[in-house]
Amino acid sequence: MAAQAPGLGTPKLPLRVAVVGSGPSGFYAAESLLESKLVVEIDMIERLPVPYGLVRYGVAPDHAKLKSVTAVFSEIAQDPRFRFFGNVALGRDIGAEDLAAMYHAVIVATGADDDRKLGVEGEHLAGVHAASAFVGWYNGKPECADLQFDLSQDVAMVVGQGNVAIDVCRILAKPVDELRRTDITQHALDALASSRVREIHLVGRRGPVQAKFTPKELRELGTLVGWQVIVDPACLDLNQQSQAELKHPDFAHAAKNLGILRAFAANKPEAARSIHLHFHRMPVALHGSGRLQQVVLGAQRLQGPPAAQVAVPSGERSTINAQLLFRSLGYQSRALPGLPFDDRKGVLPNRNGRLQTAAGQCLRGWYATGWVKRGPTGLIGTNRLDSVETVSQLVGDLPSLPTAKPGRDALLGVLGGKRHRIVAFEDWLAIERAERARGLLADKPAEKFVRVAEMLAAAETSGVV
């Protein structure tokens, strides 16, 4: 073959990629690019001054081992071919069209920040919250820092059947002394210390076989000192389709979950505080004058073939006098300015990670990974696999991408022209050191800054080690 012009990803023509978002999927996309044989320059932009997305703001503070995955991300970030641009938001500080003009490829890894609503009467009442807001609040997410949760109530309900729903139950129930040595924010610790919640109802539309929580999280509920998990054994009777699902690969956790639930169902009620697990129930109305006082639950019945059963209302109603409700029906992504969005699925329209227009046309040079690509499913590691797929699409597209892109210099030029405060990875390390120093005073691994201004102030100490 005749000599070709140097391809993208060679020393003469480094592949310049912007990654938008610094949670697990963004970092794994960067890792996958760094491990390719290509010559790459990766710039990761993050709207907050601090990295790690849902590992910082989603993973529960009492799951410290899971959070230690940040050591992997920190190592990726310190590769000389990688640069972190914290405090830079797509749509606020830089436009999608700017990034498209600057980089050969843009990988969107912005996750899923919004929550799904119940869509029932009374959802506006005080005491009705998104679980994601509660999680953001106890984890110190700036946009949740000023929320108030009135924990002076006796009875709480959590609606959902995933690990987030279980996290919320557990944080509400866990003896506060067991949380004091975690990096939970002080405002949450103070509120939880005076919590009067003594009865929690975990409610979900589907049955024990279809529930999405993992056995590990479910089992942990049974270990909370002073609390007892109560399950009606009748809920664990399975229809034929659910029995068939137990053998289906998509229901890998179901058999184990069922075993744990059967052990819970054999408990005799004796503890003063209780977590009640309800299956085949869904709120149909929320009542109260100003504040939530009562939840009306509608019974549900599963119908359809195995692995495709849907819950349909069966007509019976019951009530629970709960004053607090946390809905945890799944996250959905937010539309990003300048990019197409699939409202129905709550993700960026894409095929295996290649962004598409609403009409199904490929949006050249644009990619997605993680929750904004596939929806809010899977565990942290699932995103590594997902990002490998996206990056392999990108690498396959290299011959078709326009080559003349200025990359990092252009980004620095635009942000510098606005005198924008960019938080570099070293600045984040300074913020992290400051958070750890604050933690030492309270015997915690860290006391997180919950305001962007505080984070930026701490970043100014960068270099003064």
Add this chain to the structure above:
Amino acid sequence: MTHVVTDNCRQCRYTDCIATCPVACFHANDVRVYIDPDVCIDCGACIPVCPVHAIVEEFDLPDDQQHWVQINATAAKRYPLVRAKLPPLDGADAKRAALGY
């Protein structure tokens, strides 16, 4: 608590686990893989992706399988770290079928 790779991996070594592991805790020899308990963060992402159900959370290990905890801990230190998926071993599909998966 950690996660361990049991005997089902031997002569299969599909390594889907390695592709999905968020940290660097899988080590491999010529016939199978092992999890380094000092590195594993117990996320559990590897369990459902194993075609032969070889990976088990320590908590769920039956009594007669407890020796796998020590075997993984020791062997992980002996064999090299692997970060990317390897081709399955010849005969992997036959062993998988023999295991009933």
